[in-house]
Amino acid sequence: MNTKQLISLEELVFLLNSTNNTAYAKELLSIAYNELTEKELEIIVSTVSHSLLTRNLITYDQHKEEIDIQPDLKQWLNIINNPSTVLLLQKINIENTTTTTGNIYFSDKTIIGYQSLNGITHQLQKINNEQLYVESKTLLQLTIKEDHLQNKKYGSISTDLINNIEKLITLPSQESIKILTAHDFDIKSAEEFIQDLKTTKNIYSVIKLETKDNKEITSDNGFFIIETKGKQWLFSQDEQNDGTLSLTNLNDILFEQKINQLLNNR
Numbered sequence: 001m002n003t004k005q006l007i008s009l010e011e012l013v014f015l016l017n018s019t020n021n022t023a024y025a026k027e028l029l030s031i032a033y034n035e036l037t038e039k040e041l042e043i044i045v046s047t048v049s050h051s052l053l054t055r056n057l058i059t060y061d062q063h064k065e066e067i068d069i070q071p072d073l074k075q076w077l078n079i080i081n082n083p084s085t086v087l088l089l090q091k092i093n094i095e096n097t098t099t100t101t102g103n104i105y106f107s108d109k110t111i112i113g114y115q116s117l118n119g120i121t122h123q124l125q126k127i128n129n130e131q132l133y134v135e136s137k138t139l140l141q142l143t144i145k146e147d148h149l150q151n152k153k154y155g156s157i158s159t160d161l162i163n164n165i166e167k168l169i170t171l172p173s174q175e176s177i178k179i180l181t182a183h184d185f186d187i188k189s190a191e192e193f194i195q196d197l198k199t200t201k202n203i204y205s206v207i208k209l210e211t212k213d214n215k216e217i218t219s220d221n222g223f224f225i226i227e228t229k230g231k232q233w234l235f236s237q238d239e240q241n242d243g244t245l246s247l248t249n250l251n252d253i254l255f256e257q258k259i260n261q262l263l264n265n266r
Contacts, residue, residue: 001072004125005057012122014048018058018069019077031119076124079107080114086209087262088219089139094200102139104132106263115139133256140204142225144252145232151254154193155185156244162224162235169197183244193247199229208262223258225250234258 007015009032016025029036036044049067052058059068069077083105091100102115104127111127113135127135137144161168161183168176173194180190207222223236224245232250236258248254 001057001070004123005073006117007057007122007124008048008051009116009120009122010044010048011052011057014045014052015057015069015073015077016081018067019074019081021077021081024081072126073124075110076112076126079105079110079112080124083107085263087136087259088205088207088209088222089136090205090207091141092203094202100141104136104139113139133252133259136206136259137255140206142204142227144250144255151248151251154189154247155180155183156246157183157235158244162245165197165203165226168194169200173198193233196228196230196233197226200226201229202227206259206262221262223262 009028013025013029016022016028049058049060053060057070057073059070060066061068068074080103085106087104087106089102089104093099100115102113105112105114111129111132113123113125113127115123117123125135157180161179168179171179173191176194176197177187177190180193181187185193202225204225204227205222206224207219210218210220221237223234226233226235234248234250234254235245236248236254237245
């Protein structure tokens, strides 16, 4: 099987349901359809199963009257259903008010990338370790522009302030600068950042999702990137992990380092 598969929403729902992930299957189906009648559901299942059979993604055992999913694809789905670690990657386009989301699922030996391309077509792909950083940027639709930049720390910002970053954008510049100087920015760095922040085009995030023993999903670790007309700013956790995020210029080396830090304890 190819290392990349494009499947429809209905096909993905069928496959997830066949691997006992009925909750996620129902959630996806509800996005595209209102309440379906039994007849409508039968038509969808019939159409989807024929499509998957034609593409050799499933087989049908007439004696057992059972459907078997192609082994590699079944492994991918099992990893999506029960990953050891998940990275959630998101891009918010401020100008077009659109959001693009992708996931990377990890098992002990296999990495699977997933993205809904347009709500209709869904992409699954097997990723090797050497491709991880490139594919992470692809899922984010991120092009790192200034990979030659040295790592310059401008200051630290509390996570509470990051969660209300629009406050810095909408406040008068002098008020925003005053807030930043209270977060150990020097005045020159604060002025440069605030002036640039007001031209924000995209906001990117990479978040590690973790499942606790009580099945609660937490998302306490990650980093953010703000892309303006002039720069790409990286917000990442300080080494002391004191609830603040350091602000630096983004470059390729830092991007790889931050991905590695998120995955070190998986």
